[in-house]
Amino acid sequence: MKQAVISGTGLYTPSQSISNDELVESFNSFVNSYNQEHQADIEAGTVEALAESSSAFIEKASGIKSRYVMDKAGILDPARMKPFLAERSNDEPSIQCEMAIEAAKEALAQAGKTVDDVDAVIVACSNLQRAYPAMAVEVQTALGINGFAYDMNVACSSATFGIQAAVNAVQTGTAGCVLMLNPEICSGHLNFRDRDSHFIFGDACTAVIVEDAETATSEHQYKILGTKLQTVFSNNIRNNAGFLNRCDESGLGKTDKLFVQNGRKVFKEVCPMVAKQITAHLEELELAADNLKRMWLHQANLSMNQLIAKRVLGRPAEVEEAPVILDTYANTSSAGSVIAYHLYKSDIKAGDIGVICSFGAGYSIGSVIIEKL
Ligand code: COA
Secondary structure (H helix, E strand, O other): OOOEEEEEEEEEOOOEEEEHHHHHHHHHHHHHHHHHHOHHHHHHOOOOOOOOOOHHHHHHHHOOOEEEEOOHHHHHOOOOOOOOOOOOOOOOOOHHHHHHHHHHHHHHHHHOOOHHHOOEEEEEOOOOOOOOOOHHHHHHHHHOOOOEEEEEOOHHHHHHHHHHHHHHHHHHOOOOEEEEEEEEEHHHOOOOOOOOOOOOEOEEEEEEEEEEOOOOOOOOOEEEEEEEEEEOOOOOEEOOOOHHHHHOHHHOOOHHHOOEEOHHHHHHHHHHHHHHHHHHHHHHOOOOHHHEEEEEEOOOOHHHHHHHHHHHHOOOOOHHHOOOOHHHHOEOOOHHHHHHHHHOOOOOOOOOEEEEEEEEOOOEEEEEEEEEO
């Protein structure tokens, strides 16, 4: 069987960002207007007053200070509170395609590859802009890549599942070089009127090149020692938006057509599962936690990552052992662990071992154990 390596990564970061203070100011303005508008009902006890959000809570509860977004003005307008992303005509590139192209260019350059070297494109993310044609086919054609392309969705774990799909393709010879992309417009499925979650997500796109070790020439080669995936059904992170929504008018406007979660339960249930999976995966590869130089973890919550790292290592992790990007990017769904890997891999030395690990809705957990060549 062929050996697969990661030979390049890329990152597209939107040009606009929103600080916690800006987000909270807009949210609190909406809350005050709502409470004024419903004052009589609130006083009569028939409507519950909304509570204000706070930057201090957001940073303490999540570690998030800021997030990048595709459209700041629409999100911060208290009368709108969602990004304004105009629908494109069929003749224009879609937004996710544009994001993906930017990330892909960087990954290809890092891998020392041209589009002629790529045989397959996978777009793996939480939310796809349309049902079909596949976003990946649009990206493939826009870049001028031959071969085949397809989309997949495993929510926040889409990237690690996408890497496994790419590894399988390389190992079995169905593709020699795969471009795997994670264009996440999380601001489009976040309920900015929900105090419990309005601060959680940001937008970004990542790209990973997985290829046959025999063709790899990049300085940034990481041998994929193994991939391990796990899924267990849970309703604790859910988004019911889908094409059947238009078949049932009673569902229109319901908040379950955006991201909803039971954050406390997610925290409690997912942390032990993730730590257990990384430990088991290391054991399967006859490695110990001491062998791990770095953990590029999914970026949803700082305390979650600290807890997972501590359980795996048996001691609190140093900051450089489990790099944090969620302070500036927030949760970018599937892109998070790849952003951490992209930004915090240059100091890794030959022979060092690390794990890229994602977790999220499903529940879904994916770990990719790699060794710097
Ligand atoms: N501003 C101020 N206070 C807020 C607030 C806000 N925006 N949102 C909630 N609070 C309040 C709550 O009302 C609650 O008050 P109470 O104690 O008086 O009842 C208190 O803060 C604690 O709320 P809670 O929801 O229990 O906070 P938490 O410490 O669990 O943190 C999350 C919330 C979501 C940050 C945290 O649970 C988390 O990150 N979970 C994992 C999420 C995750 O990984 N999801 C995957 C997504 S793909």
